[in-house]
Amino acid sequence: MRYFPSSDEDVRALLAAAGVKGVADLFASIPSEARLKEPLAVPPAVPEPELRERFVSRSIRNSSASCRPCFLGAGAYDHYTPAAVDQLLLRSEFYTAYTPYQPELAQGTLQAIFEFQTMMADLTGMDVSNASLYDGGSATAEAALMAHRIHKGRRVLVARSLHPAYREVLRTYLRHIGLTVEEIPFGPDGRLDLGALKGRLDAEVCAVLVGQPNFFGVAEDVRAIASALPQERRPLLGVVVSEALSLALLEPPGRQGADIVCGEARSFGLPLGYGGPYLGFMTTRQQHMRQLPGRICGQTVDADGRRGFVLTLTTREQHIRREKATSNICTNEGLCMLAATVYLSLVGRRGLRELAIQNLSKAEYLKAKLGEKGVRPLFAAPTFNEFAVKLSAQGPKASEAAYAADLLGGYDLSRDYPELAGGHLLCATERVSKAACDRMADVLGGLS
Amino acid sequence: MSHVIEEKLIFEKDHPGRTGASLPACDVPKADPASLLGPLARREAPALLPELSEVDVVRHFTRLSTYNYAVDMGLYPLGSCTMKYNPKINEEVARLEGFARLHPMQPESLTQGALEVMATLQRHLCAVSGMDACTLQPSAGAQGEFTGIQLIRACLEDKGDARRIMLIPDSAHGTNPASAHFAGYEVEEIKSGADGCVDLAALSARMRPDVAGIMLTVPNTLGIFEKNIAEICRLLHANGSLVYVDGANLNALMGITRPGDWGADVMHINLHKTFSTPHGGGGPGAGPVACKAHLEPFLPKPVLVQREGRYAWDHDRPKSIGKVQAFYGNFLILVRALAYIETLGGEGLKRASELAVLNANYLRAQLQPLLKLGFDGPTLHEVVFCDKELPNGVTTLDLAKRLIDYGFHPPTVYFPLIVHGALMIEPTETEPMEELDRFVEAVRAILEEARDRPDLVKSAPHTAYRRRLDEVAAARNPRLTYKP
Numbered sequence: 001m002r003y004f005p006s007s008d009e010d011v012r013a014l015l016a017a018a019g020v021k022g023v024a025d026l027f028a029s030i031p032s033e034a035r036l037k038e039p040l041a042v043p044p045a046v047p048e049p050e051l052r053e054r055f056v057s058r059s060i061r062n063s064s065a066s067c068r069p070c071f072l073g074a075g076a077y078d079h080y081t082p083a084a085v086d087q088l089l090l091r092s093e094f095y096t097a098y099t100p101y102q103p104e105l106a107q108g109t110l111q112a113i114f115e116f117q118t119m120m121a122d123l124t125g126m127d128v129s130n131a132s133l134y135d136g137g138s139a140t141a142e143a144a145l146m147a148h149r150i151h152k153g154r155r156v157l158v159a160r161s162l163h164p165a166y167r168e169v170l171r172t173y174l175r176h177i178g179l180t181v182e183e184i185p186f187g188p189d190g191r192l193d194l195g196a197l198k199g200r201l202d203a204e205v206c207a208v209l210v211g212q213p214n215f216f217g218v219a220e221d222v223r224a225i226a227s228a229l230p231q232e233r234r235p236l237l238g239v240v241v242s243e244a245l246s247l248a249l250l251e252p253p254g255r256q257g258a259d260i261v262c263g264e265a266r267s268f269g270l271p272l273g274y275g276g277p278y279l280g281f282m283t284t285r286q287q288h289m290r291q292l293p294g295r296i297c298g299q300t301v302d303a304d305g306r307r308g309f310v311l312t313l314t315t316r317e318q319h320i321r322r323e324k325a326t327s328n329i330c331t332n333e334g335l336c337m338l339a340a341t342v343y344l345s346l347v348g349r350r351g352l353r354e355l356a357i358q359n360l361s362k363a364e365y366l367k368a369k370l371g372e373k374g375v376r377p378l379f380a381a382p383t384f385n386e387f388a389v390k391l392s393a394q395g396p397k398a399s400e401a402a403y404a405a406d407l408l409g410g411y412d413l414s415r416d417y418p419e420l421a422g423g424h425l426l427c428a429t430e431r432v433s434k435a436a437c438d439r440m441a442d443v444l445g446g447l448s
Numbered sequence: 449m450s451h452v453i454e455e456k457l458i459f460e461k462d463h464p465g466r467t468g469a470s471l472p473a474c475d476v477p478k479a480d481p482a483s484l485l486g487p488l489a490r491r492e493a494p495a496l497l498p499e500l501s502e503v504d505v506v507r508h509f510t511r512l513s514t515y516n517y518a519v520d521m522g523l524y525p526l527g528s529c530t531m532k533y534n535p536k537i538n539e540e541v542a543r544l545e546g547f548a549r550l551h552p553m554q555p556e557s558l559t560q561g562a563l564e565v566m567a568t569l570q571r572h573l574c575a576v577s578g579m580d581a582c583t584l585q586p587s588a589g590a591q592g593e594f595t596g597i598q599l600i601r602a603c604l605e606d607k608g609d610a611r612r613i614m615l616i617p618d619s620a621h622g623t624n625p626a627s628a629h630f631a632g633y634e635v636e637e638i639k640s641g642a643d644g645c646v647d648l649a650a651l652s653a654r655m656r657p658d659v660a661g662i663m664l665t666v667p668n669t670l671g672i673f674e675k676n677i678a679e680i681c682r683l684l685h686a687n688g689s690l691v692y693v694d695g696a697n698l699n700a701l702m703g704i705t706r707p708g709d710w711g712a713d714v715m716h717i718n719l720h721k722t723f724s725t726p727h728g729g730g731g732p733g734a735g736p737v738a739c740k741a742h743l744e745p746f747l748p749k750p751v752l753v754q755r756e757g758r759y760a761w762d763h764d765r766p767k768s769i770g771k772v773q774a775f776y777g778n779f780l781i782l783v784r785a786l787a788y789i790e791t792l793g794g795e796g797l798k799r800a801s802e803l804a805v806l807n808a809n810y811l812r813a814q815l816q817p818l819l820k821l822g823f824d825g826p827t828l829h830e831v832v833f834c835d836k837e838l839p840n841g842v843t844t845l846d847l848a849k850r851l852i853d854y855g856f857h858p859p860t861v862y863f864p865l866i867v868h869g870a871l872m873i874e875p876t877e878t879e880p881m882e883e884l885d886r887f888v889e890a891v892r893a894i895l896e897e898a899r900d901r902p903d904l905v906k907s908a909p910h911t912a913y914r915r916r917l918d919e920v921a922a923a924r925n926p927r928l929t930y931k932p
Contacts, residue, residue, distance in 0.1 A: 001792065001796055001799060003533055003535060003724075003791075003792075003800075003877075003878055004799065004800070004803055004877055004878065005878065005880035005881075006803055006806075006807075006877075006880065006881065010881050011803075011806065013881065014806050014807070014810045014881060015806065017810055017813055017814065018806065018810045018812070018813045020806075020809060023802045023806065026802065026805045026806060026828070027704055027705075027805065027828070028826065029672070029673045029675060029825070029826040029827075029828070030673050030675075030704065030705050031675060031677075031678070033678065034677060034678055034705050034709065034710055035704065035705050036578075036703060036704060036705055036706055036709065039703070039794055039795070039798075040575060040702065040703040040794035040795075040797060040798055041575040041794065042575050042576070042789060042793060042794035042797060043793060043794065044793040044794065044795065045790075045791060045792055045793030045795070045796050046790045046791060048537050048791070051537060051541075051787060051790055051791055052537060052540070052541065054790070055541035055544060055783070055787060056541075056544060056546075057561075058546075058561040058562070058564055058565055059541075059544035059545070059546025059547050059561055060546050060561065061546070061560050061561030061564070062546040062550050062559050062560070062561040062562050063554070063558040063559075064545060064546050064547075064548075064549040064550040064551070064554075064558075065549040065550070066545040066546070066549040070551060072551045072553050072554065074553045075552075075553075075774060075775075076552055076775075078549070078551070080472070082469050082470075084502050084505065084506050086543070087506070088506065088509045088510070088513075091509075091510065091513040092518050092519075092520035092521070093513035093514065093516040093518045093520075093521070094516065094518070094728070094729055095518075095534070095539075095726045095727075095729070096518040096519035096520045096533075096727070097516050097517065097518040097727065097728075098524065098526055098529055098531060098727045098729070098730070098857075099727070099729065099730035099731075100729065102517075102849075102852070102857060102858055103914070103917045103919075104849065104852055104909050104912040104913070104914050104916065104917060105516065105517035105852055106515075106516055106517070106729070107515035107516070107913050107914055108512035108514065108515040108516035109512075109516055109729040109730070111455070111457070111512055111515070112509070112512055112729075114457070114928075114929075114930065115457060115458050115459070115930070117928055117929050118457075118459065118496065118929040118930040119495070119496065119497060121928075121929045122495055122496040122497075122929075123495055127928075127929070128926075128928045128929065129928070129929070132730075132731070134587035134588065134591060134732075135587065135773055135774050135775075136774055137771065137772075137773055137774035138587070138591070138772070138773065145630075163774065165771060165774040165775065166774060168771040169770070169771050169772060169773065169774060171770055172598065172748075172769055172770035172772055173630070173772075175598075175632075175769075175770075176598070176601060176630075176631055176632025176633075177630065177632055178632075219485060219488050221488065247495075248495060249481050249485070249489055249491065250485070250488055250489060250491070251487070251488060251489070251490045251491055252491065264774075271548035271549060271780065272548070272549050272550055272551050272552070273547065273548055273550065273779050273780040274547065274550040274551070274552050274559065274562050274775070274776065274779040274780075275552030275773075275774070275775025275776045275777070275779055276552075276587065276732070276773065276775060276776070276777055276778035276780065276781070277587070277731070277732030277734075277778040277779075277780060277781060278774070278775075289926065289928070295730065296926075296928060297928070298922040298923070298926050298927055298928050299922065299927040299928075300917055300918045300919065300922035300927075301917070301918055301921065302914040302915040302916060302917050302918070303907065303915040303916045303918075304915055306454075306914060306915075308914040308917045309917075310917050310918075310919050310922045312919065312922040312923050312926060313923055314923070315923075317622070318590070318622035318623050318625075319621075319622040319623075319863070320622070321622070321626075322622045322625040322626060322635070323625035323626055323628065323629040323635045324629075325622070325626045325629075327626070327630075328590045328591075328593065328594055328623050328626035328627040328629075328630050329588070329591075330588065330590045330621075330622075330623050331588040331589060331590070331720065331730060331732075331733040332588070332730055332731045332732075333587075333728075333730075333731045333732045334727075334728045334729040334730030334731045334732070335726070335728030335729060335731065335732060336728075336731070336732055337730075338509075338728075338729065341458075341509075342505065344495075344497050345458050345468065345497070345498055345500060345505045345508070345509075346468035346469045346500075346502060346505050347468065347469045347497070348467060348468060348469070348497050348498060348499040348500065349494040349495045349496070349497040349498070350467070350494070350499065351467060351468075351469050351471060352497060353494065353495075355471060356481075357474075357478065357479065357481060358471065358472070358474045360479045360481060360484065360485075361474055361476050361477065361478050361479040362474075362476055364476075364484065365476035365477065365479075382484055382485045382486070382488065396555075399555060403558075408551065408554065411553055430471065430472050430474075431472075433475060434475040434476050437476070
């Protein structure tokens with residue numbers, strides 16, 4: 001076996017030196033009634049050339065976004081990743097390293113985390129960031145838990161327009177610790193219903209969580225939501241960003257009154273990957289820094305006074321505080337964090353804005369083309385690179401028609417919102433061409 | 449070392465006018481953000497991101513990479529972390545476009561290949577663990593623990609009695625109590641006996657109706673197999689409680705013994721430990737949960753099923769605990785883990801565990817004349833020493849930092865908490881004998897230094913990119929972002 005350096009002779013020498021007769025004796029401490037009596041029911045070893053073929057054949061039984069233009073968003077957006085990103089991720093020094101507990105041997109990873117934290121804090125308009133969380137779903141849940149630790153109230157209000165899967169993760173995380181989750185409806189324009197929000201606020205509300213843009217692609221008026229919150233026992237406003245590219249264009253949520261910004265930064269240089277691994281993130285104000293979940297990197301000096309970086313504020317964490325920790329998270333999404341840092345460094349401040357404008361432009365073009373074919377937006381509020389339309393046909397039919405025209409169609413909103421029958425969510429990134437948009441408009445125009 | 453080039457922060461290298469990415473030409477009319485989005489589009493300042501060429505960025509991160517230590521450079525003996533070699537073919541197959549560019553919301557008819565990967569991996573993980581069902585959704589070990597404890601809770605609630613207490617040995621990893629807490633349980637610590645195992649009599653006395661279950665790491669963080677495991681399972685079950693196994697140390701057991709056969713109800717498996725997926729400098733990992741049939745109705749949704757020979761997602765799961773991840777799990781990590789399992793096959797997996805335990809016992813025998821064991825009992829894949837015989841006030845931390853100068857990553861230190869000044873060493877099966885010998889010689893040399901020149905050890909490391917870093921100052925005055 002090529003991953004095992006020990007030859008038969010080595011094994012004999014190792015056994016002799018360990019004072020053990022045979023390999024079986026190494027396991028003498030396992031009672032015999034606990035032993036597996038038969039061979040493991042896993043098929044025999046596959047040689048590398050055959051293994052590769054097997055995976056190629058599995059991979060081509062999928063029809064991915066590399067086969068046809070992708071108009072699916074719904075929390076995962078098809079952006080181009082420069083080749084340099086993955087080449088750097090393939091540096092063994094990064095991907096075969098552990099969490100940087102020994103900082104003198106991990107300054108590469110730690111400096112990258114420090115750069116990531118700086119970028120995310122800046123993009124979201126906040127003071128501090130952690131080193132990553134699992135994904136947008138668990139980041140949403142962690143934001144609610146953090147708000148509860150700070151505020152102590154036990155009610156969490158969440159916009160019904162927030163990503164449905166994130167809301168499900170939120171419910172799973174909050175179910176057993178005495179916090180309730182209540183949904184705030186959206187208004188006819190697709191934005192949070194401010195009147196409904198105000199009606200639900202009281203001193204027990206610790207968090208108000210909204211998507212920006214929300215699941216319908218609609219840009220929320222975060223300032224208006226922030227000013228709807230009471231001054232007395234003010235709940236924390238958590239803004240959940242599932243399309244991080246929008247941060248290049250929209251006013252940073254931190255400047256609009258958000259207390260926690262969290263979500264999904266997969267758009268920054270990571271593959272769609274059938275849903276994972278993705279990149280959860282969280283930023284907040286300085287005053288709440290000690291309530292953040294997860295790893296945090298801080299600047300310090302070494303014995304010679306030179307700048308260096310370490311994991312810090314570790315008394316929040318499970319390996320020190322055990323059941324009193326701010327979160328149970330240990331392994332996070334280190335390499336995904338590195339991908340985002342490399343991606344943002346390559347694209348740069350002008351490039352990111354230009355890319356965001358291209359996304360907005362593509363979506364607006366598609367919206368206009370659909371309008372020409374009689375397919376109208378479901379909501380009037382402004383959108384970024386994703387928007388909902390109203391179809392008379394059923395969602396699966398739209399998807400099939402798109403596929404027949406060599407397109408990956410949109411998302412059927414009625415799956416999660418029975419009240420939005422015929423609602424269809426479409427996304428247009430820089431990767432879809434004008435011609436593909438025209439074709440999609442023809443397909444959906446032909447249905448309604 | 450003075451010849452090492454200092455790499456500035458990326459922001460300090462900003463060079464306006466440079467670009468590192470080639471954007472597509474925009475083939476539709478350019479939209480005007482201000483008119484479309486109005487005041488919402490008001491970013492007061494451009495992002496702090498640098499402007500650099502591709503060359504600048506590649507050199508920056510390549511330089512940073514040289515400040516890291518990694519498995520591909522040598523022994524990385526972190527106990528309970530299983531820093532085994534990360535096979536290269538796994539990286540290649542996970543990057544195939546049919547996987548990498550697959551959208552999670554695509555209909556199942558377009559994702560059959562991916563679903564086959566997941567179904568096959570689930571089957572193999574059930575075979576290795578002796579369990580009946582499996583979810584691949586948890587993103588890492590701690591999320592697996594949280595999921596598994598939620599399954600226990602859902603099952604007990606379904607019977608009308610959620611109970612209150614989760615028992616956890618004092619040798620457990622910190623994620624265990626934290627995960628149990630977030631699943632709504634009070635944690636009660638149980639003391640390890642003199643042999644490092646659970647004290648059966650004490651456990652037996654604790655069997656009262658408020659106990660929901662126990663979380664056991666097997667082998668435990670001392671590397672010791674819980675010899676009474678079958679009896680522990682019987683005790684808990686007789687009390688109406690369930691048994692959770694933390695699979696962090698599964699690398700000692702593959703093909704040898706299976707938690708499902710002991711009577712355990714549920715466990716998580718760290719694919720980034722036992723199944724060779726890279727640790728990535730702190731993730732992404734994957735923490736699948738395997739369980740017995742009686743917990744299957746509560747698994748996170750959707751659940752992968754087969755209908756008329758096709759794979760499909762079943763969302764109609766009324767007893768499910770819900771979702772723990774937005775989609776289906778860290779799929780590209782799952783691809784790597786399956787590639788590893790298929791590469792090794794059943795016999796190869798067993799051989800991996802045998803060689804991992806052999807390497808650990810070899811190191812134990814070689815180091816025993818030099819260091820004092822934390823516990824005397826037989827150990828499997830890892831061994832824990834204490835700081836009792838360190839001379840001249842040299843600490844575990846000093847020894848660890850001095851190992852850096854000898855070209856090694858230090859072992860896990862000061863854990864488990866029940867061993868004073870613990871040094872927890874796990875070599876894994878992918879280390880050659882000569883690398884283990886080199887490590888033993890380094891420890892021997894450092895102990896000599898500790899006797900003759902203790903200051904040299906106390907001020908280590910001397911040859912790394914940085915000398916010892918001031919963690920206290922970092923926490924006292926936190927600087928978490930770059931300020932221009």
